[in-house]
Every structure is written in C-alpha cells, then in structure tokens.
Amino acid sequence: MQIRTLLAGSAFIALLAGCAAGPGEQAAAPEMAEPQATYQGTLPCRNCDGIDINVEMTGDESSAPEDRTFTLDATYRNHPQDPPDENYAGNWEVLSGTAENPDATVYELTPDGDGQIYYFMRIDTDTLELIDPQRRRFQNNDMLQLQRQ
Numbered sequence: 001m002q003i004r005t006l007l008a009g010s011a012f013i014a015l016l017a018g019c020a021a022g023p024g025e026q027a028a029a030p031e032m033a034e035p036q037a038t039y040q041g042t043l044p045c046r047n048c049d050g051i052d053i054n055v056e057m058t059g060d061e062s063s064a065p066e067d068r069t070f071t072l073d074a075t076y077r078n079h080p081q082d083p084p085d086e087n088y089a090g091n092w093e094v095l096s097g098t099a100e101n102p103d104a105t106v107y108e109l110t111p112d113g114d115g116q117i118y119y120f121m122r123i124d125t126d127t128l129e130l131i132d133p134q135r136r137r138f139q140n141n142d143m144l145q146l147q148r149q
Helices: 002-021
Strands: 036-043 050-058 069-077 086-096 105-111 118-124 127-131 145-148
Touching: 069 105
Parallel strands: none
Antiparallel strands: 036 050, 036 145, 050 069, 069 086, 086 105, 105 118, 118 127, 127 145
C-alpha cells in the first residue's frame, strides 16, 4: 500500500509541475536594451556665447557596427546670424590611438548623408573630448569636453 501511495503522490507532483509551465510554453528571455550614453557640454564659439552640444551614443564597443548609432544636436547661443540647430544621426566607430597616446580610445562619429565627421577621445568613462581629424588634441582641450549625463 505504501508503494502505491508513493507512486500516486509522485505522479501527482509530476502532473502539477507540468501544468505550471503550461503546454509548450517557455519563459521569454528579457530583451537586452542596447547600452546608451549621453554626453553634453558647451563648446567655444567665435561669434556667439557658445555651442551647446548633446551627443547620444547607442551600443558599445563590442556591438556590431550597425548597432553603434549616435545623434548629435548642436545649438548656437546668441549667434548674430541665428543659424538653425544642427542635428545629425549616424554610426560611430572605435579607433585606437592618438598622435600623443597610442593607447587612447577615439570615437569617430560619421553622420548619415551630409555632415561633418566628429572625433572624440575618451578621457574617462564620463568625459569625451573633441579632437581634430588627425586625432590631435586642441590647445584649449579642457574647453572642448563633454560630460556624461
């Protein structure tokens, strides 16, 4: 009698375990959101009070190139000609080294269509610095830094 009770109990537990998951259901894996970082700062401007820059980068260095995207918004403060805001979107690449530091990480932001290519050197996880296309730092480099938000 004890063996029958044990077998019946085991069968009942197996039946309950099977029903809990539902027929053919599998738990859905949570979607991984792409890493995203936003950097902001004000760059110097010859004819105005500054250029407010906002750069939003999606993806990370291990992401596929097509998954590394960016938007860059530039707004001129008190410019006498009141130019329109500049808005770019495109992809970014990781470049290694600068003229001064072969171990530096540089991000090349290439807009879709027309637009200027931007180069930013990573100072640390919270700071990017605008550099020239030859990957050299400008003299007033501390004024060309964007901070992570």
